[in-house]
Amino acid sequence: MAYNRYRSVASGFSTDMNPKQPAYTVIGLPPTRAIRVIWALEEIGLDYKIEPARPHSDPITSVNPSGKVPALRVEETDGKTFEIIDSVAIL
Numbered sequence: 001m002a003y004n005r006y007r008s009v010a011s012g013f014s015t016d017m018n019p020k021q022p023a024y025t026v027i028g029l030p031p032t033r034a035i036r037v038i039w040a041l042e043e044i045g046l047d048y049k050i051e052p053a054r055p056h057s058d059p060i061t062s063v064n065p066s067g068k069v070p071a072l073r074v075e076e077t078d079g080k081t082f083e084i085i086d087s088v089a090i091l
């Protein structure tokens with residue numbers, strides 16, 4: 001827990017210091033490579049939502065034409081939204 005707290009502060013994501021944080025949504029079912037992203041977010045201690053999309057379903061093909069999961073949607077505090085595809089790129 002202390003290690004996660006250190007990492008949160010070091011990366012500027014401390015809830016205490018910066019109450020306005022980006023919102024994260026993992027697009028993909030957990031029993032896929034989406035679990036890598038979920039695991040990382042848990043380790044870092046960031047809040048997130050899961051959009052349980054199957055490969056090649058509309059929610060994922062709208063952000064990744066290959067239809068592969070996962071993707072991570074980031075909603076920045078200024079309202080800008082973007083998606084990162086591929087678990088390795090997200091991590």
Ligand SMILES: N[C@@H](CCC(=O)N[C@@H](CS)C(=O)NCC(=O)O)C(=O)O
Nearest residue numbers: 032033055067068069070086087088
């Ligand atoms: N290199 C990609 C691979 C993603 C991937 O192959 N995901 C599988 C689920 S674990 C998938 O969507 N398969 C559907 C397909 O290959 O069409 C990553 O790490 O995100």
